[in-house]
Amino acid sequence: MRHILAVLVENNPGVLTRVAGLFSRRGYNIDSLTVGRTENQNISRMTIVVEGDDLVLEQVTKQLHKLIDVIKINDITSEQYVDRELVLVKVGADAAVRGEIMQIVDIFRARIVDIGQRTLIIECTGDEGKINAVIESLKSFGIKELVRTGKIAMLRGQKFTSLNETREDD
Amino acid sequence: MKMTAAQALVKCLQDQGVDVVFGYPGGNIIPVYDALCTSSEIKHILVRHEQGAVHAADGYARVTGKVGVCIATSGPGATNLVTGIANAYMDSIPLVVITGQVPTTMVGTDAFQEVDITGITIPITKHNYLVRDANKIPLIVKRAFHIASTGRPGPVLIDLPKNVLQQEINFSNPTDLKLLGYKPTCKGHKSQIAAACDLIMKAKQPLIYAGGGIITANGSDVLCTLAEKISAPVACTLMGLGGFPGCHDLSLGMLGLHGTRYANNAVMECDVLIALGVRFDDRVAVDFSSFAPKAKIIHVDIDPAEIGKNVKVDIPIVGDVKQVMEAMLARLDEKNEDEWLAQTKAWKSQYPLKYEPSTGLKPQFIVETIREITDGEAVIVTDVGQHQMWAAQYYRSKKPRTFISSGGLGTMGYGLPAAVGAQVGAPDRDVILITGDGSFQMCMQEFGTAVEQGLPVKVVILNNGSLGMVRQLQEFYCDRRYMAVNFSKNPDFVKFAGVYDSLGLRVTEPGQFRGALEQALKGEGPVIIDCVIDPDENVYPMVLAGQPLSQPVDI
Ligand SMILES: Cc1ncc(C[n+]2csc(CCOP(=O)(O)OP(=O)(O)O)c2C)c(N)n1
Numbered sequence: 001m002r003h004i005l006a007v008l009v010e011n012n013p014g015v016l017t018r019v020a021g022l023f024s025r026r027g028y029n030i031d032s033l034t035v036g037r038t039e040n041q042n043i044s045r046m047t048i049v050v051e052g053d054d055l056v057l058e059q060v061t062k063q064l065h066k067l068i069d070v071i072k073i074n075d076i077t078s079e080q081y082v083d084r085e086l087v088l089v090k091v092g093a094d095a096a097v098r099g100e101i102m103q104i105v106d107i108f109r110a111r112i113v114d115i116g117q118r119t120l121i122i123e124c125t126g127d128e129g130k131i132n133a134v135i136e137s138l139k140s141f142g143i144k145e146l147v148r149t150g151k152i153a154m155l156r157g158q159k160f161t162s163l164n165e166t167r168e169d170d
Numbered sequence: 171m172k173m174t175a176a177q178a179l180v181k182c183l184q185d186q187g188v189d190v191v192f193g194y195p196g197g198n199i200i201p202v203y204d205a206l207c208t209s210s211e212i213k214h215i216l217v218r219h220e221q222g223a224v225h226a227a228d229g230y231a232r233v234t235g236k237v238g239v240c241i242a243t244s245g246p247g248a249t250n251l252v253t254g255i256a257n258a259y260m261d262s263i264p265l266v267v268i269t270g271q272v273p274t275t276m277v278g279t280d281a282f283q284e285v286d287i288t289g290i291t292i293p294i295t296k297h298n299y300l301v302r303d304a305n306k307i308p309l310i311v312k313r314a315f316h317i318a319s320t321g322r323p324g325p326v327l328i329d330l331p332k333n334v335l336q337q338e339i340n341f342s343n344p345t346d347l348k349l350l351g352y353k354p355t356c357k358g359h360k361s362q363i364a365a366a367c368d369l370i371m372k373a374k375q376p377l378i379y380a381g382g383g384i385i386t387a388n389g390s391d392v393l394c395t396l397a398e399k400i401s402a403p404v405a406c407t408l409m410g411l412g413g414f415p416g417c418h419d420l421s422l423g424m425l426g427l428h429g430t431r432y433a434n435n436a437v438m439e440c441d442v443l444i445a446l447g448v449r450f451d452d453r454v455a456v457d458f459s460s461f462a463p464k465a466k467i468i469h470v471d472i473d474p475a476e477i478g479k480n481v482k483v484d485i486p487i488v489g490d491v492k493q494v495m496e497a498m499l500a501r502l503d504e505k506n507e508d509e510w511l512a513q514t515k516a517w518k519s520q521y522p523l524k525y526e527p528s529t530g531l532k533p534q535f536i537v538e539t540i541r542e543i544t545d546g547e548a549v550i551v552t553d554v555g556q557h558q559m560w561a562a563q564y565y566r567s568k569k570p571r572t573f574i575s576s577g578g579l580g581t582m583g584y585g586l587p588a589a590v591g592a593q594v595g596a597p598d599r600d601v602i603l604i605t606g607d608g609s610f611q612m613c614m615q616e617f618g619t620a621v622e623q624g625l626p627v628k629v630v631i632l633n634n635g636s637l638g639m640v641r642q643l644q645e646f647y648c649d650r651r652y653m654a655v656n657f658s659k660n661p662d663f664v665k666f667a668g669v670y671d672s673l674g675l676r677v678t679e680p681g682q683f684r685g686a687l688e689q690a691l692k693g694e695g696p697v698i699i700d701c702v703i704d705p706d707e708n709v710y711p712m713v714l715a716g717q718p719l720s721q722p723v724d725i
């Protein structure tokens with residue numbers, strides 16, 4: 001089963017190496033890992049999508065906790081959450097097909113962010129399914145280039161993965 | 171107070187109560203040596219190889235319970251530490267390891283003697299630091315000692331670029347460690363402890379399986395009280411030896427691959443297994459699926475990641491094993507399962523540790539004689555191989571921190587430098603290294619350190635002219651196709667002692683050993699006793715791969 005972990009870490013150099021190294025060293029499969037700063041400049045947040053059964057997940061979580069730089073781990077898989085990915089796709093777009101592409105862009109509420117002589121760059125955010133669908137729809141025009149982020153995710157409503165929450169737990 | 175960062179480092183070490191460091195200098199760590207020069211509180215012990223420094227710091231830490239400190243320069247100095255860091259990591263030994271680094275302006279340029287030691291040691295340290303800001307040194311040193319010595323202890327490395335060390339700073343003592351992600355759980359969960367106690371009270375055949383955590387937590391006395399209160403026999407891991415008196419009525423000695431038959435039988439038959447400060451290592455369980463098949467398992471450990479890792483347990487308790495045992499004692503009533511105790515006693519007399527009686531010099535006899543002469547009170551340090559197992563089986567250490575051996579990593583070469591560190595930490599005790607001819611040759615240069623420092627380490631080499639343990643494996647698993655296990659040229663170890671102007675003795679017959687050891691123990695300096703033993707001797711019992719603990723090969 002795929003699990004989504006929201007992980008707060010100290011924003012120290014090397015923290016990504018520590019986390020990524022732990023996964024490869026112990027043979028855990030990462031689907032994706034994204035990382036960026038949070039509202040607190042000393043704290044970064046990772047969203048890690050990892051494949052494994054409950055036993056594996058228990059070990060992953062416990063081993064991650066052993067890293068001194070890891071502050072908090074939340075397995076949000078079974079909770080209500082919002083998740084997003086971002087993709088940029090450069091497609092072949094002669095004048096003849098531009099209208100058709102713009103329709104697709106509209107349907108997915110994506111955006112055209114660059115117009116070249118024979119290409120367009122399309123930006124789309126959404127959950128994984130939507131991103132897959134938009135890519136699928138654009139395939140026939142010829143995808144020249146594609147870049148995609150991993151997943152970021154956040155719990156809905158009154159549940160948090162935040163430092164304050166950590167403090168409240170104490 | 172203004173001072174250089176190197177001076178600040180030395181001051182911080184002093185503030186932590188460090189009175190000895192083991193090290194080896196070089197270009198990039200020179201500022202630290204310059205600062206040590208003026209410290210009257212810290213004694214520096216110059217080793218012969220950085221591996222010696224880290225193992226010595228490890229031996230020192232095991233004997234004293236304090237944090238061991240070692241120092242090396244950048245590049246090759248740092249990489250020479252790697253084995254010793256991994257060794258300490260596997261056995262949860264608190265170390266602070268200090269390395270020099272090329273100046274920050276050169277980091278990342280493949281400069282002379284540059285190596286990414288923080289990168290290399292991520293998987294084998296509890297944590298590590300590359301210090302770029304000299305002002306942070308007091309905070310980082312404080313954190314390093316805290317992390318190394320609390321929770322599940324382990325090595326912490328601090329990498330110090332030369333220009334950072336030379337920088338002048340305004341020293342201030344940090345009060346807040348600000349470690350948001352590090353809060354070890356020491357107190358066990360109340361209801362889990364209650365559940366464990368209920369289970370123990372109902373047990374008909376309880377067994378305690380005790381490991382290194384008992385020693386780390388200084389919990390030996392409490393363990394004794396606990397075992398006696400519930401009349402449970404105790405089997406120790408290699409790391410746990412000495413954590414429960416080897417001569418106690420309830421002691422079953424060591425369990426596992428080369429464990430006693432009575433300990434292993436007890437594991438197979440017990441109905442409640444009380445696992446204290448252990449990690450169900452594969453050398454103990456051998457086969458995870460058939461380990462303690464009839465038992466409900468209570469597992470107490472400070473590291474949550476060890477619980478349920480190899481073997482499923484029924485009652486997990488995360489906490490300091492001493493504190494948890496104390497909480498248990500408050501809830502438990504005295505109990506006595508006579509039938510079970512009679513059973514374990516019967517196993518003891520039916521299947522004792524034994525070896526072929528012989529007129530030749532037997533390694534087991536040597537260890538037994540050491541035990542007799544020292545009354546089990548010496549600090550025994552071992553290397554890795556057959557001699558290690560004979561020492562573990564036959565010495566029956568009485569007290570914690572007196573059996574010092576490389577458990578998790580199984581590092582040949584650990585013994586001599588660890589014995590040096592142990593003798594530094596316990597200057598008034600007899601420190602006896604039981605080593606093999608193979609292991610000894612991996613770090614024998616440290617004999618020079620012992621002589622130079624006047625450390626009276628007694629080295630007993632169980633010399634079988636071979637890598638005996640590997641030869642034994644080839645005998646059982648490769649149909650006696652012996653490959654790369656015999657030394658056709660070993661040095662003359664008696665002469666080797668002689669080149670350092672030390673005493674060397676050779677023992678070839680059983681009758682000579684007692685006298686030799688007594689003579690060695692009387693002397694002020696280090697001594698080597700080269701014991702020429704039968705190269706075909708095997709360690710028994712031996713549980714073969716895939717077999718249950720109850721069916722070892724034995725003589
Ligand atoms: C550094 C290292 N290399 C290799 C091994 C594998 N190994 C385990 S025991 C052993 C033989 C040890 O020989 P010796 O020290 O003479 O002890 P003996 O078994 O003969 O008593 C070897 C090679 C090891 N444990 N450590």
Ligand SMILES: [Mg+2]
Nearest residue numbers: 606607636638
């Ligand atoms: Mg040998």
